[in-house]
Amino acid sequence: MGSVKAVSMRVAVDVVAAGSGLLPGAGPLRHTTxxxxxxLADLAPDATWHVFCPAFAVLDELSGRPNVRVHLLRxxxxxxxxxILYQHTGYAHALRRVRPHVTLHTVNVAPVAGxxxxxxxLRSLQGFTHANQFGWLRRRYLQxxxxxxxxxxxxxxxxxSASAHDALRLLDLDPTRLRVIPHGLAPHIASALDxxxxxxxxxxxxxxxxxTIYGHKNYPRLLQAFASLRQRxxxxxxxxxxxxxxxxxxxxxxxxxxxxxxxxxxSLLGPVPHDRIGPLYQQADALVYVSLAETFGHPPxxxxxxxxxxxxxxxxxxxxxxxxxxxxxxxTDVKAIVSAIERVVTQPRRRHDLVARGRxxxxxxxxxxxxxxxxxxxxxxxxxxxxxRH
Numbered sequence: 317m318g319s320v321k322a323v324s325m326r327v328a329v330d331v332v333a334a335g336s337g338l339l340p341g342a343g344p345l346r347h348t349t350x351x352x353x354x355x356l357a358d359l360a361p362d363a364t365w366h367v368f369c370p371a372f373a374v375l376d377e378l379s380g381r382p383n384v385r386v387h388l389l390r391x392x393x394x395x396x397x398x399x400i401l402y403q404h405t406g407y408a409h410a411l412r413r414v415r416p417h418v419t420l421h422t423v424n425v426a427p428v429a430g431x432x433x434x435x436x437x438l439r440s441l442q443g444f445t446h447a448n449q450f451g452w453l454r455r456r457y458l459q460x461x462x463x464x465x466x467x468x469x470x471x472x473x474x475x476x477s478a479s480a481h482d483a484l485r486l487l488d489l490d491p492t493r494l495r496v497i498p499h500g501l502a503p504h505i506a507s508a509l510d511x512x513x514x515x516x517x518x519x520x521x522x523x524x525x526x527x528t529i530y531g532h533k534n535y536p537r538l539l540q541a542f543a544s545l546r547q548r549x550x551x552x553x554x555x556x557x558x559x560x561x562x563x564x565x566x567x568x569x570x571x572x573x574x575x576x577x578x579x580x581x582x583s584l585l586g587p588v589p590h591d592r593i594g595p596l597y598q599q600a601d602a603l604v605y606v607s608l609a610e611t612f613g614h615p616p617x618x619x620x621x622x623x624x625x626x627x628x629x630x631x632x633x634x635x636x637x638x639x640x641x642x643x644x645x646x647x648t649d650v651k652a653i654v655s656a657i658e659r660v661v662t663q664p665r666r667r668h669d670l671v672a673r674g675r676x677x678x679x680x681x682x683x684x685x686x687x688x689x690x691x692x693x694x695x696x697x698x699x700x701x702x703x704x705r706h
Contacts, residue, residue: 324362324363324364325360325362325363325364325417325418325694325695325698326363326364326366326414326415326416326417327356327363327364327365327366327416327417327418327419327420327694328366328368328411328414328416328418328419328420328431329353329365329366329367329368329419329420329422330368330411330419330420330421330422330423330426330427330430331345331349331367331368331369331375331422331423332368332369332370332389332392332399332403332407333403333421333422333423333424333425334346334349334369334373334422334423335370335373335392335394335396335399336373336394337423338369338370338373338375339372339373340587340589340590341560341586341587341588341589341590342528342560342587343527343528343559343560344614345422345423345439346373346375346590347502347590348499348614349375349422350375350377350378351500351502351503351683352422352499352500352683352686352687352690353365353367353375353378353384354377354378354381354683355500355683355684355686355687356687356690356691357378357381357383357384358684358687359684359687359688359691360383360691361382361383362383363383364383364384364385365381365383365384365385366385366387366414366416367384367385367386367387368387368389368407368410368411369386369387369388369389369392370388370389370392370393370394370399371388371389371390371392372392372393372394374386374388385414387410387414389402389407389410391406391407392407396454400457403425403427404427404428404429407427407430408427408428408429408430408431411427411430411431412430412431416431417698417699418433418434418435418694418697418698418699419431419432419433419434419435420434420435420437420690420694421434421435421436421437421465421469422437422439423437423439423440424436424437424438424439424440424458424461424462424465424466425461425462425465426465426468426469428464432470433470433697433698433699434468434469434470434697435469435470435471435472435473435690435693435694435697436465436466436469436471436472436473437472437473437475438466438472438473438474438475438479438480438483438611439475439611440611441462441479441482441483441486441609441611442530442532442609443455443458443459443462444459444462444486444487445482445486445532445609446531446532446608446609447459448531449530449531449532449563450563462487463487466483466487466489467487467488467489467490469493470493470697471493471494471495471693471696471697472489472493472494472495473495473496473497473690473693474494474495474496474497474611475496475497475498475499475611475612475633476496476498476610476611476612476633476636476637477496477633477636478610478611478632478633478636479610479611479612479632479633480494480496482611482632495689495693497686497689497690497693498612498637498681498686499612499614499681499683499686500681500682500683500684500685500686501617501618501621501678501681501682501683502590502618502683503683504591504594505593505594505618505621505622506621506678506682508594508621508622508623509621509675509678509679513598513622513623513671514598516598516599516601520552520553520554521551521552521553521554521601521661522553522554522555522556522583522599522600522601523542523553523554523555523556523600523601523602523603523604523657523661524555524556524557524558524596524597524600524602524603524604524619524624525538525555525556525557525558525559525603525604525605526557526558526559526588526593526596526597526603526605526615526618526619527559527605527607527615528559528560528561528562528587529557529559529560529561529562529563529564529565529566529568529569530562530563530564531562531563531564532607532608532609533559533564533607533608534606534607534608534629534647535557535564535569535572536572537606537647537648537650537653538555538604538606538653539555539569539572539573539576539578539582540576540650541650541653541654541657542555542578542581542582542657543573543576543577543578544650544654545654545657545658546577546578546581547577547578550654550658550662551657551658551661551662553581553601553661554581554582554583555578555581555582555583556583556585556596556600557569557582557583557584557585558585558586558587558588558593558596559585559586559587559588560586560587566584566586569582569584570582570584593618594622597618597619597621597622597623597624598622598623598624600619600624601624601625601660601661601667602624602625602626602627602657602660602661602667603615603616603619603624603625603626603627604627604653604657605619605626605627605628605629605634606627606628606629606645606647606653607628607629607632607634607647608629608631608632608647608648609631609632610629610632610633610634610637611632611633612633612637613628613633613634613637613638616628616634616637616638616642617637617638617677617678617681618678619674620638620641620642620674620675620677620678621674621675621678623671623674623675624671624674625642625643625660625666625667625670625671625674626638626641626642626643626670626674627642627643627645627653627656627657627660628642628643628644628645629644629645629646629647630644630645630646630647631646631647638674638677639677639680640673640677641670641673641674641676641677642670642674643656643659643660643666643670644656
């Protein structure tokens with residue numbers, strides 16, 4: 317653990333800003349938060365980790381850990397405007413009551429009057445890069461709150477060098493306060509790396525897309541590419557889409573698919589709990605992840621762990637995270653997406669190479685490694701001495 321002095325340190329872990337993103341199947345925020353806190357608690361058993369979360373999204377996976385205290389906040393309701401008002405008023409007092417040596421804000425935003433020192437994790441810049449997918453009021457809030465929180469943080473932690481670069485470009489951050497710490501793979505997914513690949517058992521071959529249905533996830537172009545392939549009988553595949561509604565909905569995608577003439581070949585699975593996502597990857601011929609904006613990108617790594625070839629965007633964090641183990645494509649070019657899908661599903665040698673490279677690449681991402689680096693950052697800014705404040 318190097319120079320980390322986490323003995324008796326009290327850390328307030330703020331997950332309230334995640335809101336409904338903490339609900340099962342809503343996206344990566346729940347499982348990444350749980351896995352991160354669990355890894356930190358294992359790494360620093362003498363520290364106390366005070367986790368503050370909304371009462372409507374209890375992180376019960378953390379219960380039973382002797383050095384983790386989960387604080388349920390009933391005032392942090394699902395209604396976003398009320399929750400935001402609480403975040404910057406009563407919530408700040410709740411955080412201060414545990415007298416933390418340092419506060420870890422896990423999703424972009426810190427309360428205006430919250431305790432210091434503070435570390436803020438950068439999880440999204442879509443409020444800046446794809447502002448049109450948000451309403452005027454939410455866009456203004458996100459831009460203001462994220463800018464203030466990141467500029468005012470003692471340290472900012474980005475999940476990729478690409479997202480760190482974007483933050484520096486968009487927000488004029490102090491680069492000396494910025495750290496890049498990649499995320500990890502959930503233990504139940506990482507365990508697949510030590511098992512032989514199962515045989516595919518599907519009646520019909522399928523392509524898979526996994527993500528909450530945000531506009532920047534680029535589903536319209538994916539559907540156009542899929543329709544092009546089907547209409548000229550280039551592939552016999554179905555397209556399975558797993559993800560909860562956001563600024564686009566499953567109903568929107570259904571209408572698009574029907575208009576393109578592939579409604580009968582597109583399955584909209586809705587939100588899938590993270591502990592049940594494995595079989596979807598295992599039975600797919602490829603994950604197609606042509607997102608327009610990512611600060612990290614968990615589904616490609618998860619697919620790689622399960623032996624599913626990955627087709628991913630050649631922009632933002634995805635080339636960095638996939639590390640030469642994916643078929644990269646310009647996400648704004650429908651013809652390029654068509655060619656990439658056809659190449660991967662019809663060329664066995666290319667598929668085999670992507671599977672082998674992907675399994676190896678996925679091994680580089682563990683939550684224990686993430687926790688070790690993040691713990692060092694927390695200790696770096698915690699009020700000294702980290703072990704002596706009571």
